[in-house]
Amino acid sequence: MTDLTSLRLSYDRAQLRRADLNADPLAQFQGWLQEAIGAGLTEPYALSLATADASGRPSVRTVLLRGAGEDGLTFYSNFDSHKGRDLAANPQAELLFFWAEHERQVRASGRVTRVPDAEATTYFHKRPRESQLAAHASDPQSAPIGDRAELEAKFAALHGRFPEGTEVPRPEFWGGYRVAVQEWEFWQGRHNRMHDRFRYAQVEGGWRIERLMP
Incomplete structure (x- = not known):
């Protein structure tokens, strides 16, 4: 101890x-x-x-x-x-x-x-754009996820869904x-x-x- x-x-x-x-x-x-x-x-x-x-x-x-x-x-x-x-x-x-x-x-x-x-x-x-995307990516927050790669893939997909110049809606x-x-x-x-x-x-x-x- x-x-x-x-x-x-x-x-x-x-x-x-x-x-x-x-x-x-x-x-x-x-x-x-x-x-x-x-x-x-x-x-x-x-x-x-x-x-x-x-x-x-x-x-x-x-x-x-x-x-x-x-x-x-x-x-x-x-x-x-x-x-x-x-x-x-x-x-x-x-x-x-x-x-x-x-x-x-x-x-x-x-x-x-x-x-x-x-x-x-x-x-x-008012939040940084990446933080806005992260709010979408982390849902459902606190739930188990397989690995970091799965989370990163979800984050990358959101960049495609909401390309630069488009508004990220509040979830x-x-x-x-x-x-x-x-x-x-x-x-x-x-x-x-x-x-x-x-x-x-x-x-x-x-x-x-x-x-x-x-």
Whole structure:
């Protein structure tokens, strides 16, 4: 067995006080995200998405945040993927952002709905053309495939089906999801594992903020 018990870092970069927090958790999140983007961190908009199926079996994977507004946090995927099937059966999710260089993480959880088709189509056509073709090629996402050659052949065939200069349509099985966040947690690493943690819980008329034990 690999022994990792002696590997650890000391978090000494910053502190998080109640007075530092914005009353609006979305504004707090956007501020931290912009700091991470401005610092040039690698894909600071990447997040771990946790879902569960109808039986409660959990699953987690990395996806990319593609919008953060009053209506929620948005990402895109194949509706027939593992995550898509989970969300069809159990439309709840938790998102985790971890910015190691800033010794910070943010958790956000809530109910998930699909993004309107028109909005999904607009975003689809903002993606690089090869990514648009890949969305078609990877269906049904998460399903077994014989080998890499089979996948490459499918991708090549799509180049023929949609030659350069023609529009690649958004597949009906591909679109967006939006998480209407009902609870946020902001975590700042601290020395000796005495971390700062604050939770925003949605209540009638706003948000209740409370410090959590580390």
